[in-house]
Amino acid sequence: MSSNLYLVGFSGTGKTTVGRIVARSLGWEFIDTDDEIVRAAGAGIDAIFAERAEAGFRDLEHSALAAAARGRQRVVSTGGGIVTQERNRDLMQRTGLVVCLEARVETIQARLGAEEGGAVRPMIDPGHVGEVPLALKAERQALYALSDWTVHTDRLTAEQAAQEVVRAAGLLGGAPGPVPDGDRDLAAVVRTSSGSYPVWVGWDRIGSVGEIAARVVGPDVAYVIADEGSARHARRAQASLEAAGIAAHMFTFPMGEAHKTLETSGLIYRWLAGRRAERGHLVCAVGGGVVGDLAGYVAATYLRGMPFAQVPTTLLSMVDASVGGKTGVDLPQGKNLVGAFHQPRFVLSDVATLRTLPERTRTEGWAEVIKHALAFDEELLSDMEERAGELRALEREPATDVIRRSVAIKADVVSRDEGETLGARILLNYGHTLGHALEAATGYGRFLHGEAVSVGMMAAGRIAADLGMLAAAELERQRRALASYGLPTAAPGEDAAALRANMLSDKKVRAGRVRWVLLDGIGRAVVRTDVPDPVVEGAIASVVAA
Numbered sequence: 001m002s003s004n005l006y007l008v009g010f011s012g013t014g015k016t017t018v019g020r021i022v023a024r025s026l027g028w029e030f031i032d033t034d035d036e037i038v039r040a041a042g043a044g045i046d047a048i049f050a051e052r053a054e055a056g057f058r059d060l061e062h063s064a065l066a067a068a069a070r071g072r073q074r075v076v077s078t079g080g081g082i083v084t085q086e087r088n089r090d091l092m093q094r095t096g097l098v099v100c101l102e103a104r105v106e107t108i109q110a111r112l113g114a115e116e117g118g119a120v121r122p123m124i125d126p127g128h129v130g131e132v133p134l135a136l137k138a139e140r141q142a143l144y145a146l147s148d149w150t151v152h153t154d155r156l157t158a159e160q161a162a163q164e165v166v167r168a169a170g171l172l173g174g175a176p177g178p179v180p181d182g183d184r185d186l187a188a189v190v191r192t193s194s195g196s197y198p199v200w201v202g203w204d205r206i207g208s209v210g211e212i213a214a215r216v217v218g219p220d221v222a223y224v225i226a227d228e229g230s231a232r233h234a235r236r237a238q239a240s241l242e243a244a245g246i247a248a249h250m251f252t253f254p255m256g257e258a259h260k261t262l263e264t265s266g267l268i269y270r271w272l273a274g275r276r277a278e279r280g281h282l283v284c285a286v287g288g289g290v291v292g293d294l295a296g297y298v299a300a301t302y303l304r305g306m307p308f309a310q311v312p313t314t315l316l317s318m319v320d321a322s323v324g325g326k327t328g329v330d331l332p333q334g335k336n337l338v339g340a341f342h343q344p345r346f347v348l349s350d351v352a353t354l355r356t357l358p359e360r361t362r363t364e365g366w367a368e369v370i371k372h373a374l375a376f377d378e379e380l381l382s383d384m385e386e387r388a389g390e391l392r393a394l395e396r397e398p399a400t401d402v403i404r405r406s407v408a409i410k411a412d413v414v415s416r417d418e419g420e421t422l423g424a425r426i427l428l429n430y431g432h433t434l435g436h437a438l439e440a441a442t443g444y445g446r447f448l449h450g451e452a453v454s455v456g457m458m459a460a461g462r463i464a465a466d467l468g469m470l471a472a473a474e475l476e477r478q479r480r481a482l483a484s485y486g487l488p489t490a491a492p493g494e495d496a497a498a499l500r501a502n503m504l505s506d507k508k509v510r511a512g513r514v515r516w517v518l519l520d521g522i523g524r525a526v527v528r529t530d531v532p533d534p535v536v537e538g539a540i541a542s543v544v545a546a
Contacts, residue, residue: 003069005169007101010140014103018077019076023074028189030412062087062088069095097169099169151165190324190415206348206352213346219281219282220246223272225284246282251268253294282309283302293326299342307345309344309345318351366450380406434503447488461519463531490542
């Protein structure tokens with residue numbers, strides 16, 4: 001079996017979109033070389049071209065490809081010109097299968113012409129989209145033809161193109177076949193230093209917790225931890241575990257962040273000790289982010305570590321807190337000051353449970369889904385814009401699909417930066433700099449987390465617009481998307497000075513400088529530490545104005 005799968009082809013053939021779907025289908029890691037270049041350089045592609053010219057960009061591109069090639073089971077989406085260098089073609093052929101996504105010039109022209117503030121393409125002048133692809137594509141066509149396989153995408157949806165890529169890889173011996181029917185709800189496989197774990201997102205799946213726990217972990221005993229709000233779901237999980245031959249006990253605690261403490265942890269420790277819990281037994285969290293953080297911390301520390309599973313029942317925890325291994329409890333001095341990275345053995349999200357939530361709790365979760373789309377996947381944003389009514393109503397198929405795609409984005413980032421040490425994971429904090437400050441400044445009373453992040457995204461969007469990174473139309477598109485899901489886009493009347501002070505105490509501050517996660521166009525998040533103070537003050541003023 002070849003190590004990796006590389007997607008090559010001209011701009012507009014769908015390499016990034018198709019690559020994400022292929023990676024999700026195979027349970028492999030997804031890497032976009034353009035994203036890696038931007039992260040490594042700390043600048044957008046247009047800025048790299050302006051400063052280093054094409055030769056400098058190609059050197060960075062080769063470095064990004066070489067880093068990707070050092071791994072295994074990776075789906076790598078490459079830039080349109082990566083094949084122009086022999087060293088790149090050589091490297092891809094030696095370390096994986098190369099699949100070309102092809103399309104007619106007319107199709108490419110139509111796709112590129114329909115983009116509104118999409119990916120930066122320095123080799124293509126936006127004003128001459130109708131002319132450039134013809135000559136540039138012809139120049140590269142012989143190099144694309146050296147690929148192991150070609151998929152013509154003109155009349156295919158992204159999903160259909162991805163199926164063809166997976167089929168081709170299977171035929172050529174470069175990848176296993178697609179996820180079997182029994183695992184059709186598999187959203188991603190998270191790969192970490194401590195091992196890999198699957199993440200399922202399906203409808204009415206909580207009854208399969210026992211079967212999955214028996215297959216993935218194989219414990220004799222499980223300890224289900226829930227708060228009073230998720231107790232009904234926890235009882236279903238407990239019954240499923242018992243039906244699978246796993247003795248299951250349940251501990252519940254009062255709802256709310258106020259109970260995510262060392263004191264509650266101590267109660268659970270004593271409960272586990274009273275039941276003679278062993279290191280091979282399973283701790284299973286059923287509930288929202290508070291439950292997952294607390295139960296995960298207990299699992300990480302009791303007996304120096306027990307297997308742990310996440311069964312999130314809020315939208316916020318499904319797409320964010322349950323994936324990534326962050327666990328922790330609060331101290332009076334601040335949130336999550338005591339904790340550990342402890343990856344779950346599996347995550348199972350049952351989208352149907354979201355229908356039992358209060359509307360406001362469900363609404364705040366959409367902020368994190370929109371955040372993933374804005375920061376990483378413009379196509380996901382487009383789908384959310386078109387289907388806002390169906391998604392807010394939690395219609396089965398569209399809601400499950402969009403949540404599954406959002407989870408796959410989070411899983412991909414976590415796989416690349418497990419312990420928040422490489423910089424990739426900070427991109428998940430789009431909107432969180434001012435969002436966290438807003439939560440703290442209001443005593444965690446006025447805004448739910450997702451609501452605060454929504455306002456924070458508008459402030460970050462204003463900064464990006466003022467820096468020339470985000471077009472006015474893109475900023476307005478972000479505002480409309482958030483508003484269409486019932487999320488706030490401003491915090492009128494809040495104290496700007498208090499927000500600024502709280503931002504400076506944020507964990508993303510280094511040497512007194514705030515690391516802002518900003519959009520260099522929709523779908524492309526970057527980190528900037530050089531935002532002038534007047535720009536920040538203007539952005540804060542724009543969201544607190546009455």
